[in-house]
Amino acid sequence: MNKQRNFVIALVIAIVLVIFALFNNDPVMINFVVASIKLPLIIILFICILLGALVTYLFATTGNYSTKKELKAMQGKVEQLETQQDQAIEAAVAENSEQFKAQLTEKDKEIENLKAELTDKTNTAAPKA
Template identity: 30%
Template sequence: MSGAIVMKNQWRLVAGIILIIIIVLFAVFNVDSVPVNFGFAVVDGPLIIVILVSLLMGSLITLLVATGSATKKNKEFKQMRAEIDTKGKEIQKAVDAAKVAYEQQIADLRTELIQKDNKINSLEEELIKKFTGGSPNQPSGV
């Protein structure tokens, strides 16, 4: 695994060196002086400087636009996360309330079941008394 990381870093280093060589060659081949018109003034400067300043200004503008957009998205994300958390809490409260209601219903049904079991047992004892003519614990003469 570490061999793959070392190899990846070596390729990055090689790619970086090649890119630097290309930029240096580009700068050497573009040293001609060119006029730049700002609308209110005209400035003469080396072509490579004009290109690099233009590149930096474009990068800065892109960064500012991307940062503004990312900040807006991040704010929306936080609002949505807060809304999800609020809805989740509301849902959890509703689930807990339903759970308590169902648990109470189960307890009531169990109580009713116990009462019915007791009723069945008492009816069985009455039937046994009726047919045996005595106590339910006496063995039958059969």
């Protein structure tokens, strides 16, 4: 259905353009700096439309090129920052891990000391029979 609608729209536009061309076939004189040319008006309009489309395409292409170049540079920066972030996270985890291991070792020593004190107190508090 969509293709048929597009075909009908294109056909109507083509018919309008043909009618426009038939009514604008009078010769027109164009003066350049060094020469003069006499062509039908529709040919001149067609050439002007093509030149306009070409200029628009060239401007769009250069704009897209610079945008793509900028995007690529930004993606490189993002990757670099992600790498730095990952490295910073790994370093922080390693540092915290070492701190936790040191704290755990201290707590283990405290537990052993408390167990030893408890054992000494139970041995001294126990009545001798």
